[in-house]
Amino acid sequence: MIRATELTKRYGSTVAVDDLSFSVESGRVTGFLGPNGAGKSTTMRMVLGLDRPTRGAVHIDGSPYRELRHPLRKVGALLDARAVHGGRTARDHLLCLARGNSIPASRIGEVLELVGLTEVAGRRIGGFSLGMSQRLGIAAAMLGDPEVLLFDEPVNGLDPEGILWIRTLIRKLAAEGRTVFVSSHLMSEMAQTADHLIVIGRGRLIADSGMGAFIDRSSQSYVRVGSPRSAELAALLSAAAAKPSGDSAAMVGSPADPAVESHGDRLRVTGMTAAEIGEVAAVAGIALHEVTLVQPTLEAAYMELTRDSAQYTAEGTRA
Template sequence: MTTIQAINLTKRYGTTLAVDDLSFTIEPGRVTGFLGPNGAGKSTTMRMMLGLDRPSGGSVRVGGKPYSELRHPLRTIGALLDAKAVHGGRTARNHLLCLAQSNGIGRARVEEVMETVGLTAVAKRRVGGFSLGMGQRLGIAAALLGDPEILMFDEPVNGLDPEGIRWIRTLMRGLAAEGRTVFVSSHLMSEMAQTADHLIVIGKGRLIADTGVQDFIARSSQSYVRVRSPRMAQLAPLLTGAELSAHGDHMRVIGLPASKIGDVAAGAGIALHELTVVEPTLEAAYMELTKDSVEYAGETVPA
């Protein structure tokens, strides 16, 4: 199967540096998540990968070739970047037929992908009347049309209900299990934690991390014990050797196991109302690692 390489990829819009000397490789056989705050350069990067924007510097190679040199692009890369970029007057079937005919793909494949994404029953409806979720499914059908080796999705679960989100998660993991290259951008950390095997994280156009999901979580965050007690002021000095921080009605304790905290409290006759081990999550690790790359930040309420 086929890899995608971004090599020193750079994009300027006037004085704005949207993508800054970005290099990474997307490997087949796994789902690679593409993460970053708003304005990080994710969509610009994906557009350059598909030849929709010209890089100011650097290049992208698809199986060793620029996208423009692919003989049958739709058979190599299937992409969903903007589900709304469809002629609203066409039916779902006719939209896919137009794409198929321009790429030498038979009508049977159109029917097959409509069945795959669950749109067969609305194949004759005009796309302009589709809900956001139905539009996403149509965009995914278009991406699958050429039975490509590479799939690229930008926010594919937008507008999908819980059943639809589970479906696209299963679909992406199934495509990767077949040996295909799957690259997906999303802001939903809970979904990425369940779907992605590998992560590429960028901020302000620069690479922050290129690593496995579990390694990213382990490297960027740590577990702590959440403690609540009516006698917090008396308990805190007894927890020697720990890192303590107050957060409203509770305290975070790093460096002591919950069992030790419980024993200390019991020995001092201090009641505990909560003693919870909080394990690191992808969301916590992501927020920690990208905190200096956020373009628009509001006030954070401690958990």
């Protein structure tokens, strides 16, 4: 498990990460999202001891990274796949990393096989394509068979087959009970990979919630309800929606305030679940002819939530 507590990083007058507290749990994929410059890479660098927090701390299973005895056996990371010594062969690169972390050389063949680079193990890394470099970075991350894995933009530059391969690998690692923390700007990819989301903007926490809850809480998520007594039901739902729901998903400034609107012979209900609507109707003995959950894509929910946090916004992209 990764736990960040009041994590803060300043570069001169820039506050890159601002009082950030969150946990990344084991056994699931946690997506780390935020607009350009939000502080994702800086956070990941602090998790890995590559940057010192100005304030606060981040622990991996209770210890700061710098205090881990054999870091690669606890934490594997893919940050910048190109930041390697281009003159070395893939095998030598992995051998150097293994030696420094008391990892047996026999593991190198295993990770090369895992990422599909066995045939090019003797080639110099400098001639590798971006996709091959990404695979080598993942081989390095997996070298110590770590419980905790961090991937910063892992599908960057990969072809569709490579993207599918990484997605499958990431899901498998989480299913094995590992802690998997992945940043990406590709929302369609995240929607298929992550179970849980941590969203930051301008260095601060915006959301920490399950994927389903994140999408449900968007104002674009609603339940379409059809009933022969829709006017009566609308009044009952409005009264019920005014009560607090007790939902525990942390969402700063959630836009989904409960509301009931009539659209022809259908009701459009936001901020209530289909089950809650069904309960209200059942208590009043009102028949329901339709209850349909209409959800936006992760991309639409994300754009709505981060609209005010984006550092750079092109003309015409603000709703």
